[in-house]
Amino acid sequence: MISVLGAGVAGFCAATALAERGLPVEVIEPEDAPDPASRLAGGMLAPFCEGETAPETVVQMGLGAADWWEAHGADVTRRGTLVVAPARDAAELGRFARATRGHDWADPGDLEPDLAGRFARGLFFSSEAHMDPRAALARLRDRLVARGVRFHPGPAAGRIVDCTGMAAAAHLPDLRAVRGEMLALYAPDVAITRTVRLLHPRFPCYIVPRGGGHYMVGATMVESARPGPVTARAVMELLSAAYAVHPGFAEAEVTETGAGLRPAFADNIPAIRRTGGRIHLNGMYRHGFLAAPALAEALAEELQQELAPCVSS
Structure with a gap:
């Protein structure tokens, strides 16, 4: 056995x-x-x-x-992964492109009409899921x-x-804990169909659609073994990042928050x-x-x- x-x-x-x-x-x-x-x-x-x-x-x-x-x-x-960045952080896209492979440059609005006009260009990793x-x-x-x-x-x-x-x-x-925090949102006014990653020098985030207007937004990465609920700082940063992707997230309902300790060597x-x-x-x-x-x-x-x-x- x-x-x-x-x-x-x-x-x-x-x-x-x-x-x-x-x-x-x-x-x-x-x-x-x-x-x-x-x-x-x-x-x-x-x-x-x-x-x-x-x-x-x-x-x-x-x-x-x-x-x-x-x-x-x-x-x-x-449906792949779409990577975007605010105009002020456009250099982050070039850095991300150089650090990765399997992508093409794309107009985010062509892939996700809800993002039309919000980002000049993005990276599309078509084979991801x-x-x-x-x-x-x-x-x-x-x-x-x-x-x-x-x-x-x-x-x-x-x-x-x-x-x-x-x-x-x-x-x-040699195992250590890396604290991660996430939010689950209900945003019926947002229509995103694939994972969107927002690049930012301080708090990058990703938004994963769950269907029916539900989204998971994550995730902070903190070198800490402190247990406990999500911090106010994490909630503010994740919500701010989600709003930077689509203003419809400002009216979203927070349906869940979570914090966990990831094991890492x-x-x-x-x-x-x-x-x-x-x-x-x-x-x-x-x-x-x-x-x-x-x-x-x-x-x-x-x-x-x-x-x-x-x-x-």
Whole structure:
């Protein structure tokens, strides 16, 4: 038996990849476990945009993410990513273009009529996608249950694959917390159909459509392990950035706020670690939905080869 600890994106992807190879799997969900940080994610499947600050390793991990999620029941919207900047920050677009690939210059108004006349030009990453992360995780859970995978609070009964994020810090001394904050808005007067990233020297943001006038706006990145609710500063900055994209957000209803601690290694690259008798899939940083499928498949391949004699016997 393989006991997967954690019910976030890393845990569900790992359990799925293992179960699909016919390996015996259970998922451990302690009753007092905090909500995983992945529940607050934007759900952007945007490897090329992440390449602005992430190394090529992360970009490569994410190239197949949209296909993986779609193959596993997620409702993936493949409308690309539009990157814009206010006129005073137009130089940011050139910097972003030089730091990334997979884009073309575009008129934002041609792609999103609601943005017509607001931005002179933008970068369009046509191959990128987005999805609702909570719905995608719910689909994975349903598929695992249908396969007979047991979910329970513990104790673990087998070899441990630890996907518990910051809860694994005692086993991973180089793991650090990066606080992220987000807002969910209902803005029926705004009609945006794809992820829009706003570049800004101090507080860049992204807006992800959820359908029916609902949008997720995120996300701050603070080198802090402080738990707790969203700060007033984060709310003001995110709302200001959303308003800079479209004035209709000024009349939006704030339907949710959230703050979570992203687990990250020193190099910000998600990884598989083996230490203390456990296998860790951790360090997702801001790349969970992008990188977890590739890492989960790599982990499952390794364990399938290691356990083949035991399974066959």
